[in-house]
Amino acid sequence: MQLALLSGVVLATHADDAVLPAGAYGAAEILLVPDGFPALAGSALGGLSLIDAKALAVARITARRNGLIAAGYQHNFGASAGVRTLDCRTTEDQANWLALHGLWSALDPETMVEVIDAGNAVFATSAETGAGAILALGQWKSAIVVAARNLKNAVLQAADAGALAAIDLDDGWPGE
Secondary structure (H helix, E strand, C coil): CECCCCCEECCCCCCCCCCCCHHHHCCCCCCCCCCCCCCCCCCEECCCCHHHHHHHHHHHHHHHHHHHHHCCEEEECCCCCCEEEECCCCHHHHHHHHHHHHHHHHCCCCCEEEEECCCCCEEEEEHHHHHHHHHHHHHHHHHHHHHHHHHHHHHHHCCCHHHHHCCECCCCCCCC
């Protein structure tokens, strides 16, 4: 999505309790308005200043980064385990994976370890496969963080509305 200096009607804010499907608004784009942004659902969002448009773009990038990470990391554990999603919703989830990486890396590679996926299903894999999955998880998360940072840098460096409008906020995200 390319971001221009936006105008239109605010469809929802973070303060809204209702969660409506995108189709409820027809072809209109749903704008995520960051906390503290001066907008109310149903109110007109006038043409934004360059500073406000940048702030909105940065907030949208942050929301996308956080959403991708919170959705979890998918890894193919092979054999009977197949593709599993590993939780990354919280820093506690991420710290737990890091701790397990250290433990599993120190074990004999053929030692079987239990893993709990995002659906709370328990499956077994080798310590080597488990440690490799967590290393790949870290690389995946790093790629998302770098993509978000690069987009934010481009937004913040945009000298004018034309330069800001030329930035595609959907470009550069890993795995998409």
